[in-house]
Amino acid sequence: MYLSMLKLNPRSRQVQAELRDPYQMHRTICKAFGVDKEAWKEARVLFRVDESNEGRMLRALVQSAIKPDWSRITAPDDYLLTEIQCKDVAPVFKAGQRLAFRLRANPTVKREGKREGIYGEMERLEWLNRKGEANGFFVQQARVISDGKQKGLTTRGCETVFSAAVFEGVLVVTDPDAFRAAFESGIGSAKGFGFGLLSVALVK
Structure with a gap:
């Protein structure tokens, strides 16, 4: 797995447009893996934009199964503030392991289809908690640090609204194989809109 960090320029018009329509940011990011949508699927791209200082600092984290070639993306010169950082990550998960986590997700439920x-x-x-039970982890403690709604456009150009929530807390791995699968594929739906990336770190 690879983890890249893009420091975005909040004054860039393209960045501002992509924040309003996150699927366009997904398309920009995926160009680092080629132009073929099959290659995008193989890369299993997950991304999340973290904001700090009231939106004055924007950081896009991108996780992928394939090493990206960031020279392929087409963006104006003011899109990034610094060079993109990319590193190879190979976390080892064990039963009983306690991990601090951060997750931006789109919590949903199906009713009448x-x-x-x-x-x-x-x-x-x-x-x-239900996602944890289904994906090999137990939520020991958690809080919703940011919530609300996020608008976006579907691939057909229709406006849609997502339930957006950022979770932080501590989880315990109960099934390492199931947890790894969830870590690599993401949690919840709407991953192309910046949801689902689970970031973890060992609790010391």
Whole structure:
């Protein structure tokens, strides 16, 4: 697996446009893996934009199964503030391991065949607990540090609204194989819109 960090320029018009329509940022990022959509699928790209200092600092984290070639992306000179950093990551997961985590997700539930957003802190934490049970981890502690709605455009150009929540906390690995699969493929839906990337670090 590879993890890249892109420091985005919040004053860039393209960055601003992609924040309004995150799927366009997904398309920009995926160009680092070629122009073929099959190559995009093989790369299993996940990304998340983290903001700090009231949006004055933007960092896009990109996780992929294939090493990206960032020279392929087409973006104006003011798109990035610094050179892109990329490193090879090979985490080892063990049963009973405690990991600090951060996850930006799109909590949803299916009702009568339709996917609906989940709102409310308790309901979102319950959703996270269910995801843990299904993906080899137990949520020891968690909080929703940011929530709300995010608009975007589907591939057909239709406007859609996502339930956006950022979770932070500590989890315990219960099934290393299931957890690795979730770590590599992401948690929840709408991954092409910047959701699903699970970042973890050992709890000392």
